[in-house]
Amino acid sequence: MTIGIRDAVQAVESGAVLGLLSSWPRVLALGEPTHNEDLLLEVRNELFRQLVEDGGYRTIAIESDCMMGLVVDDYVTTGTGSLDEVLARGISHGWHTAPPNRALVRWMRAYNEGRPAAEQVRFAGCDGSLEMTGAASPREALTALHGYLAARLDAELLPCAAETLDRLLGADERWSDPDALMDPSRSVGRSAEAAELRLIADDLVALLDAETPHLIAASSRDEWDRARLYGRTAVGLLRYHYWLADTSPGRMARLVGVRSAMLAANLLAAAERGPVLAHAHNAHFQRHRSSTRLGDLRVEWWSAGAIVEARLGGEYAFLATALGTLRHRGVDTPPPGTVEGVLYALERDRCLVDPRRLRAALGDAPVARESSWFGYAPLSAEHLTGSDGIVFVKDSYGSAAGQT
Template identity: 35%
Template sequence: MSHPVPIYSTLADWIQQAAIPFSLDSSETFSAAVDRLIASLDDSVELLGFGEALHGGEEILMLRNQLFKYLVKKYGYSAIAIESSFPRAHIVNEYVAGRGPASYEDIQEAGFSHGFGRLEANRELVKWMREYNADPSHQIKIRFYGFDSPSEMMYADSPRHLLHFVLDYLTSVDSASGRYHHEQIDPLLGNDAEWENPAAAMDPTRSVGLSSNANALRIETEDLISEINERRPELVDKTSDDQYLKAVQYATVARQLLNYHAVSARNSDDRLVRLLGIRDAMMADNLTYIVSRERSRGKVLAFAHNSHLKRGKTHMQLGPYALKWWPAGSHLYEMFGPRYAIISSGVGVSEENGIGLPQSGTLEALLTGLPEPALFIPTHKGQGLPASEIAALPTRLGSIKNPTYFPFTSEDFTDFDWLVILDSTTYGRGGPQLQ
């Protein structure tokens, strides 16, 4: 659907005319605001990204939950994918489907990475999804995915789980071939703790990614992938297209993870940027797989930090290192075009997260000047907005407690389709203690 782009003389004019205020406590204003947002998007949108300004913003998580529920009930969304380990999320999806453990406590650690399973908002989302699927009147059952790389904050996983998933799949069809690949791969896997050594994050000499066993494992993984590709018609016939494509994706992620470990072992100036770039490329590949899997069922909401979903390059200062790389959103925009749309979130103040009042003239200060507690506002990809005023926008100070908080910048006008801002947020229930 094509929409004419209005012209605004100032940012104040843009806010006054384009802002759509709402309250999380008012289902009426919230629904009306989301309806206007969805109506503005291209009809072809298959993947809607919703970014968080920081990890652990309680009201942002609650907004995500309300948004997904509404998108499911009114707009045919069939899945949510969050910034959590791709292979681990299979455990959560089994729970959502009514299979596996009956208690959320039994999956909250194994089913999530980064400790996200301990966030109460995630618990509430997953339990609602399970209840929704248990209702026989809902013919299309909703799914839960993780799309992050199989890694934690300071280390990457062993490839064992991914490769064994693929080997188990192949063995279910051809026990002789599965046994052969097991005999080639298992001796090379070694000790998981060696792959997952946190010291390797900053010290390449502590990584096993270029050891003789790791190099041999990369070759054996390629051989395994090659056989699965060659035997696609047979494997699909004996299992299903869905099971086959899932095995292929696990194999692909295993290959990417081995490449990640190899780069981790290299002592080079661009090592950290390469690692960050590989992680985001994996995110984009996982989301592409997820969208393809859901295409016949519905649309997908992706939830992650703003920095992963944006169209342009991501910037981060890590100690003395100024890092820039292409995030998942930039890959997705190249692949999906108008089929990918993105909402970026911001926050005015958060005492618990160490975020003070926004400085005068910053975008957060301008957007929180209205009496309503929250608002959506379209960026029009920067079109029709005062370019000189945007370029002169100062960036507010960051957080003194939560290093994952990134303020709005002038780039957000072109990196996102919509902004949503909350006047305030608390810290997520169940999140790790902030220093």
């Protein structure tokens, strides 16, 4: 069996990725089984650099706030701002301190220097304006969309004045209350003001669509694309806040579903302007239904990757990442018979695995690996049938974020 499995592995290189695919897909997604591991981000950086240079990819999207990501995109394309400021303002979830994220942004800026706009690589945050403990106020997205339209259209076309938006939004702290995730009564998402804002957001997005020819001529395609991002984000956030205030058994499933749909919409929008490399948790990209357990509640949803594939078909590809050990998290040598255990026995620091040949070499379904730490999600049998490749990293040793 070991000989057959050795035939299924190659170096983690762009040429090997292409060998697993019939052609370069429009969206090539690389997952990770846990966050905050510098080695995984370094593997991502090296592979993405090769794919930009060899595969013609022109957008790199990571699991970060889509609105904040505009700051990074401005920097890598024009040099606007300082690297430290751009990282702090442009990458969410506290991941701006990770050295590999800093290295990625620095490389993107260096790659773009002196290149015409059509050949530059763009940056995108593909996640909504969401954190694990809550969601942002829709203020930034709504006011930016309103401002874009107000500057280019007659006032009577707009559903309201800027002052009305400000009054309805109120204090941003009402929207971002972290306690609302566990206590629906703390959410303002079903207040009269929120209901009115949802109608206004819908009207603003409809107006943006209806006036597309004029708006692109009066600004630019890039500015219009950004306005679409403002609209997607405003509508998505208001929808998310609506379900935060829900008390039904389906509340959590709707919340994760809204987030997944926002992530998918951002990837599809990025793919309209050219091929996209995306990086996020495996659960955001896998083809089979994602799930998690919150106490006694099991929550299931379709990942952003599954949604994107439903729209793009063969233009979507997914590489899952698997890890052998995270000893600093109590995740030790994987048991024999698990996917990670079989690959760990090959004694390769990292490799790219053909899941079809691995399935054939394994024969029977692999043993399910149980993680001793909640933050790491092992591969399942579904990943062998639902991924186009597996990036295996033998051992990871934690993040150096915050170190000098």
